[in-house]
Amino acid sequence: MNRAELKQRKLDATSVRLEGMTLPAGAAWAEALRQDALSRLLAMGLPQGRDEYWRWTRPDTLNADAAKPAVVFHADEAPVFSGIDRIKLVFVDGVFDAEASDALEGENLEIMRLSDALSADIHWVKDAYGVQEKKAQEPVERPFATLNTAFATDGVVIRATGKVAKPVSLVYLHRDETSDAILHHVIRVEDGADLTVLENGPAAARFNKVMEVEVSDKAAFHHVRAQGRDHERRAVTHVFATIGQEALFKSFTMTANGVLTRNEVVLDIQGDDSMAHVAGAALGDGDFHHDDTVFITHDAERCESRQVFKKVLRNGAKGVFQGKILVKAGAQKTDGYQISQGLLLDGDSQFLAKPELEIYADDVACSHGSTVGAIDEEALFYLRSRGVPTAEATDLLTLAFLAEAIEEIEDEAIAEDILHRLEGWLTRRRVG
Amino acid sequence: MLEIKNLHVKLEEEDKQILKGVDLKVGEGEVHAIMGPNGSGKSTTSYVLSGRDGYEVTEGEVLLDGENILELEPEERAAAGLFLAFQYPVEIPGVGNMTFLRTAVNAQRKARGQEELSATDFLKEIRAKAKSLKIDAEMLKRPVNVGFSGGEKKRNEILQMAMLEPKLCILDETDSGLDVDAMKLVSEGVNALRDGKRSFIVITHYQRLLDHIKPDVVHIMSNGRIIKTGGPELALEVENNGYADLLAEVEGA
Numbered sequence: 001m002n003r004a005e006l007k008q009r010k011l012d013a014t015s016v017r018l019e020g021m022t023l024p025a026g027a028a029w030a031e032a033l034r035q036d037a038l039s040r041l042l043a044m045g046l047p048q049g050r051d052e053y054w055r056w057t058r059p060d061t062l063n064a065d066a067a068k069p070a071v072v073f074h075a076d077e078a079p080v081f082s083g084i085d086r087i088k089l090v091f092v093d094g095v096f097d098a099e100a101s102d103a104l105e106g107e108n109l110e111i112m113r114l115s116d117a118l119s120a121d122i123h124w125v126k127d128a129y130g131v132q133e134k135k136a137q138e139p140v141e142r143p144f145a146t147l148n149t150a151f152a153t154d155g156v157v158i159r160a161t162g163k164v165a166k167p168v169s170l171v172y173l174h175r176d177e178t179s180d181a182i183l184h185h186v187i188r189v190e191d192g193a194d195l196t197v198l199e200n201g202p203a204a205a206r207f208n209k210v211m212e213v214e215v216s217d218k219a220a221f222h223h224v225r226a227q228g229r230d231h232e233r234r235a236v237t238h239v240f241a242t243i244g245q246e247a248l249f250k251s252f253t254m255t256a257n258g259v260l261t262r263n264e265v266v267l268d269i270q271g272d273d274s275m276a277h278v279a280g281a282a283l284g285d286g287d288f289h290h291d292d293t294v295f296i297t298h299d300a301e302r303c304e305s306r307q308v309f310k311k312v313l314r315n316g317a318k319g320v321f322q323g324k325i326l327v328k329a330g331a332q333k334t335d336g337y338q339i340s341q342g343l344l345l346d347g348d349s350q351f352l353a354k355p356e357l358e359i360y361a362d363d364v365a366c367s368h369g370s371t372v373g374a375i376d377e378e379a380l381f382y383l384r385s386r387g388v389p390t391a392e393a394t395d396l397l398t399l400a401f402l403a404e405a406i407e408e409i410e411d412e413a414i415a416e417d418i419l420h421r422l423e424g425w426l427t428r429r430r431v432g
Numbered sequence: 433m434l435e436i437k438n439l440h441v442k443l444e445e446e447d448k449q450i451l452k453g454v455d456l457k458v459g460e461g462e463v464h465a466i467m468g469p470n471g472s473g474k475s476t477t478s479y480v481l482s483g484r485d486g487y488e489v490t491e492g493e494v495l496l497d498g499e500n501i502l503e504l505e506p507e508e509r510a511a512a513g514l515f516l517a518f519q520y521p522v523e524i525p526g527v528g529n530m531t532f533l534r535t536a537v538n539a540q541r542k543a544r545g546q547e548e549l550s551a552t553d554f555l556k557e558i559r560a561k562a563k564s565l566k567i568d569a570e571m572l573k574r575p576v577n578v579g580f581s582g583g584e585k586k587r588n589e590i591l592q593m594a595m596l597e598p599k600l601c602i603l604d605e606t607d608s609g610l611d612v613d614a615m616k617l618v619s620e621g622v623n624a625l626r627d628g629k630r631s632f633i634v635i636t637h638y639q640r641l642l643d644h645i646k647p648d649v650v651h652i653m654s655n656g657r658i659i660k661t662g663g664p665e666l667a668l669e670v671e672n673n674g675y676a677d678l679l680a681e682v683e684g685a
C-alpha cells in the first residue's frame with residue numbers, strides 16, 4: 001500500500017465513523033472550535049493498522065460506525081474510591097447525571113458541565129478547549145482526540161484556585177450495551193492550587209475520553225484512575241497536560257480487564273523545576289489488549305519526569321507500551337526516567353514495548369529500560385518452602401512487581417484503596 | 433521422625449547423578465549434623481527434601497512421620513512440618529518481610545485446619561521473637577532479605593523458623609557468614625526451639641557451631657552418600673584432620 005492509498009483508507013474510515021454524526025450546538029466560539037477540529041480530523045483521517053503509531057493496537061473497532069455491544073458488568077463489590085471523601089460526579093453512558101452527583105461546588109473550586117461552559121457567551125474555557133489536543137498533533141497525529149474535541153457531548157470544566165480539600169471524583173457508569181460515549185474534560189489548576197481528580201468505571205461499550213489539564217506555576221495536580229473490571233469495554237483515552245514552573249503533575253492508572261484500552265498521555269513541561277510522573281499497573285487475562293502510549297516533552301530546565309508502567313498478562317493477553325521522552329534544546333539538567341515491564345504468567349501472552357529517547361540538550365540524565373519476564377522461580381520456591389501455596393505466592397510476587405507503579409500514588413488512602421482492589425482482583429481470579 | 437532411604441537423585445536437565453544412595457534416620461527430638469566436602473550433595477539433599485524443582489528422584493524414598501513426602505508440593509511439605517533454612521536466602525524485592533511471614537504463618541495454619549492468627553497476636557509474637565534474635569523493627573518492614581547483610585539474612589531465616597514452628601528443621605550452613613556474636617544468637621535461637629520433640633539437621637563445615645548446638649549424631653557426606661556416622665567426636669576429628677583420612681578409609685574399605 002502506498003502513501004496515497006493509506007491516506008485514502010484513513011479518509012474512508014473517517015466517513016464511515018462520522019456517518020450520521022452532527023456537531024453539538026453551543027456558543028458561536030464553541031461551534032467554531034468544534035468545526036476547526038472536524039476540519040482537522042477530515043484532513044488527517046482516522047488511524048489504520050498501517051500507521052506506525054498503531055502498529056500494535058488495532059484501531060478497527062474504534063473506527064467502526066457503531067460501538068460493538070458490551071455486556072454490562074455487575075461488580076460484586078463497592079466501586080473503587082467509595083470510601084474516599086470526595087466530590088462525586090456521575091456520568092451514565094457518557095451523560096452527566098445531576099441527580100446522582102454531588103453539587104458542582106467546593107472551596108477553591110469552580111466546576112461546570114462542559115455543555116454549559118461551551119454554551120456561555122464568555123468563559124475561560126474558550127482559550128483552553130481543544131487547545132492542547134490541537135498542539136499535541138505534532139509530531140504524532142492523535143485523530144481520536146481530535147474526533148473527541150469535535151463531537152464530545154459531555155464532560156466537566158474544572159478550575160482550582162487554591163488547595164481543593166476533596167478530590168473530584170468522576171464516576172462513569174455503563175448501563176446500555178451499545179453506548180458510545182465521548183467525554184471531554186478541561187481542567188485548570190491555577191498558580192499555587194492543588195487538585196486531585198479520580199476517575200473510575202467502565203463508562204460505555206465504547207468510550208472516547210479526553211482530559212486537558214493546565215498545571216500552572218507552583219500548582220499540583222494528582223490524577224488517579226481505575227479502569228475495569230468490566231470485560232468487554234473498548235476505550236481510547238487521552239490526557240494532555242502543560243506543566244508550569246515548580247509544578248507537580250502525577251497520574252496513575254490501574255487497569256483490569258477490557259478487550260481494548262489505549263491510554264495516551266501527552267505532557268508538555270514548560271516551566272523550570274517541575275515534576276511529571278505517569279504510572280500504570282495493568283492486569284490482563286485472556287481477551288485483553290492494553291496500550292499505554294506516552295509522550296513527554298521537556299522544554300524547561302531542571303525538570304524531572306518518570307514513567308513507570310507494569311503489566312501482568314496471562315491467557316493470551318497483550319500489553320503494549322510506547323513511551324517517548326523528548327528533551328528540547330535548552331532543557332538542561334533534565335532528569336528523565338522510564339521503565340516498562342511485562343510480567344507474563346504464561347507462554348501465550350505478549351508484551352511489546354517501544355521506548356524512545358530524543359535529546360537535544362547536552363546536560364541531561366535520561367534512562368529507560370524495558371523488560372519482559374516470568375515469575376522469578378527462586379523467589380517462588382522460597383515462598384512455597386515457607387508454606388505459601390503457589391497461587392498465593394504468585395500473587396504476592398505479582399503485587400511486588402506492580403509496587404513501583406503503585407508507589408507513584410501520593411495519597412495514602414487512595415493508594416491503599418487501589419492496592420486493595422488489585423489484591424481483590426488477584427484473589428478472585430485465583431478462587432474463580 | 434525422618435527417614436531417608438536409599439535416595440538417588442539426578443539433575444532433571446542433565447544426566448548427572450548427585451545423590452547416590454543416601455540413608456539417614458533422624459529420631460524425634462534429635463539433632464543430627466551433616467558435614468562433608470564442598471559439592472558432596474548436602475544442599476542437594478536439603479533441596480530435594482523441601483521439594484525444589486530441577487531434581488529427579490530415581491530411587492528411594494523420604495518418610496516424614498511415616499508419610500512419603502516426595503509426592504508433596506513444597507508448600508505441603510512445609511505444612512507437614514518441614515523447614516529449610518537456606519544456605520543462600522532469596523531476596524524478594526517488593527514483598528515486605530512482615531507480610532511474607534504473616535502470609536506464610538497463616539497459610540500453614542490454614543493447611544492444618546487452624547484459625548488464622550489475628551494481626552495483633554501475630555505482631556506480638558513476631559516482635560518478641562525478632563527481639564531475641566536482635567532483628568529490629570525496621571528490618572521487619574523491609575522487603576524480604578533485600579539489602580540484608582549475610583548475617584542478617586541468616587538471622588532472618590531463624591526468625592522464620594521460630595515463627596513457623598516446624599517439626600523438622602534443616603539448617604544449611606546457617607553459620608557461614610556469621611560473626612561470633614551472631615553465631616551465639618542464632619544458636620540460642622535454635623536451642624530455644626529444642627523441646628525434645630522437634631528434630632534438627634544441621635549442615636555445617638565447622639565444629640564451632642556444634643559447640644553451641646550439640647548434635648546427637650554426626651554424619652559425613654561424600655560424593656552423594658553418607659560415608660560415616662558417629663557421635664560428636666566425629667566433628668572434632670574432621671576439624672582436626674580434614675576429610676582425607678575419612679575418605680581414604682571408605683575407599684579402602
Ligand SMILES: Nc1ncnc2c1ncn2[C@@H]1O[C@H](COP(=O)(O)OP(=O)(O)OP(=O)(O)O)[C@@H](O)[C@H]1O
Pocket residue numbers: 443450468469470471472473474475476477486519
Ligand atoms: N542445578 C544444578 N546444576 C548443576 N549442578 C548442580 C546443580 N545442583 C547441584 N549441582 C552439583 O551437585 C553437586 C552437589 O552440590 P551441593 O550444592 O549439594 O553440594 P554441597 O555439599 O552443599 O556443597 P557446599 O558445601 O559447597 O555447599 C555439586 O557438584 C554441584 O555442582
Ligand SMILES: [Mg+2]
Pocket residue numbers: 474475476519604605
Ligand atoms: Mg551447600
